[in-house]
Amino acid sequence: DAKTTQPPSMDCAEGRAANLPCNHSTISGNEYVYWYRQIHSQGPQYIIHGLKNNETNEMDSLIITEDRKSSTLILPHATLRDTAVYYCIVRVAAGNTGKLIFGQGTTLQVKP
Amino acid sequence: DTAVSQTPKYLVTQMGNDKSIKCEQNLGHDTMYWYKQDSKKFLKIMFSYNNKELIINETVPNRFSPKSPDKAHLNLHINSLELGDSAVYFCASSKGAGSAPLHFGNGTRLTVT
Numbered sequence: 368d369a370k371t372t373q374p375p376s377m378d379c380a381e382g383r384a385a386n387l388p389c390n391h392s393t394i395s396g397n398e399y400v401y402w403y404r405q406i407h408s409q410g411p412q413y414i415i416h417g418l419k420n421n422e423t424n425e426m427d428s429l430i431i432t433e434d435r436k437s438s439t440l441i442l443p444h445a446t447l448r449d450t451a452v453y454y455c456i457v458r459v460a461a462g463n464t465g466k467l468i469f470g471q472g473t474t475l476q477v478k479p
Numbered sequence: 480d481t482a483v484s485q486t487p488k489y490l491v492t493q494m495g496n497d498k499s500i501k502c503e504q505n506l507g508h509d510t511m512y513w514y515k516q517d518s519k520k521f522l523k524i525m526f527s528y529n530n531k532e533l534i535i536n537e538t539v540p541n542r543f544s545p546k547s548p549d550k551a552h553l554n555l556h557i558n559s560l561e562l563g564d565s566a567v568y569f570c571a572s573s574k575g576a577g578s579a580p581l582h583f584g585n586g587t588r589l590t591v592t
Contacts, residue, residue, distance in 0.1 A: 399578060401580070408585075408586075409585050409586070410483070410569050410571070410583030410584050410585050410586055411522070411569070411581075411583045412583070413580035413581065413582065416578075416580065452520070454522075458578065459578075466512070466524045466527060466535055466537075467524070467581060468524075469521065469522040469523070471520075471521070
């Protein structure tokens with residue numbers, strides 16, 4: 368599975384958009400980009416994933432560049448409860464053993 | 480209704496003891512995992528079971544032995560506990576061993592003194 372690079376920390380004002388970048392320049396054509404969030408003292412939570420098209424769920428959006436070498440998770444209206452560590456992971460879709468390889472992630476601090 | 484539940488939430492024990500952590504999922508998933516998060520917050524996979532069959536064993540000491548009595552349960556038994564085993568252990572499950580998202584429990588904080 369390809370390696371990802373994320374900034375170690377970011378700050379965001381409450382109510383503003385939080386844009387969390389991730390570089391995955393060695394991503395293969397059959398690898399998806401996954402995002403997980405880990406709030407303090409809890410297990411990681413799945414947020415969203417995508418292959419090459421932009422994806423949106425009820426809360427967040429995933430923007431993947433055309434060359435697929437980077438992506439951005441967008442939290443359009445960050446709240447204090449979004450303070451967490453965000454992990455970007457690339458993972459083969461088919462024939463995979465299911466394991467996720469976590470990096471250091473980005474610690475997002477949402478401030479009032 | 481907790482989807483992936485682990486017991487106990489906290490476990491404090493002395494070196495040399497044997498302990499078990501239990502995990503149950505009510506999502507109907509057929510694949511379960513154990514992850515370890517150390518003091519530096521790195522999350523690393525330890526084991527994975529698919530339909531009660533071991534499919535991942537990431538060079539974990541033999542003192543760690545997972546057991547899956549059925550698809551909904553994956554327990555972790557640790558023999559001869561060492562100080563370095565202190566960590567938070569997370570159980571997770573997914574539908575299949577492919578690309579489906581993993582659902583994690585809230586962890587068991589193990590402290591070995």
